Amino acid sequence: MHTTYSLHKISTTDDFGFKAADYSRFKFGDGDIAVNFGEALAIGFIKEHTDLLNTGHQLVVIPSPYSFIPTATFTLKNTFVSTLNRWLAKHNLPVVQENKVHRTITYKEDYGELNAEERLRLIGNDSFHIDKAFLKGKTLVFLDDIRITGGHERMIKKMIDAYELDNTVYMLYFAELVNDAIHPSIENYLNYFSVQTIFDLDDIINGGNFCINTRIVKYMLNYDHESFCVFLQNKSDAFINQFYDMALGNSYHTMESYRPNLNYLSNQLVSNNKKLA
Structure with missing residues (x-):
């Protein structure tokens, strides 16, 4: 049995039920907003599915798929x-x-x-893997921040079929686009509402509860080289080291378009180490 639950239903571009500015900051690593979103989603889920919870079935919560760098959904x-x-x-x-x-x-x-077709084409060759034995007999709760076209959900269901999982499954979202008349690019509008340039990230990174994720790493590595170098000038060694290690963990050093910024990052680390020595 598959059940979908979303806290916010997006049916108009005038009112999302949450602040676009907050969602954008969340997508780029604002941990304080992630706390607010996670708490609100849990409260909504408890209220909507109290009967499920009262059965005492073992729940397994599974965030959106990732390789090495967590997604914003993880926070x-x-x-x-x-x-x-x-x-x-x-x-x-x-x-x-x-x-x-x-x-x-x-x-x-x-x-x-x-758009929906391009999303499916992009992720269609991806493959998802999970520990089938661990999940046996348990209720699965797949968690994601937003559902726009259902592309990732279809990939999860494809994985469920491939592993022949017969579990009860819940698909949970902080928000869901329910109006087909709204173009899927509304997601990009929300993602970048508070981040127009790389320098808008300063406030998030220095906010006191920054949580690095895939989006911010890819965004920075894909940014024009000169601005990227300027942006890094006032960043701490801790941030630079974490950023570099995350990029390597996702094999971004093998991607040609990311190499100029990653090479600069590597040189910065070598230079900083020499200064320390």
């Missing part, structure tokens, strides 16, 4: 789980378990600006 997931666990423990029910969907392909294209 939302953390507070979703902690909020849900507090409710479950209060009612003497088993707390949730967690699992991961591994993905094998990464790409530089911006998913949010594509």
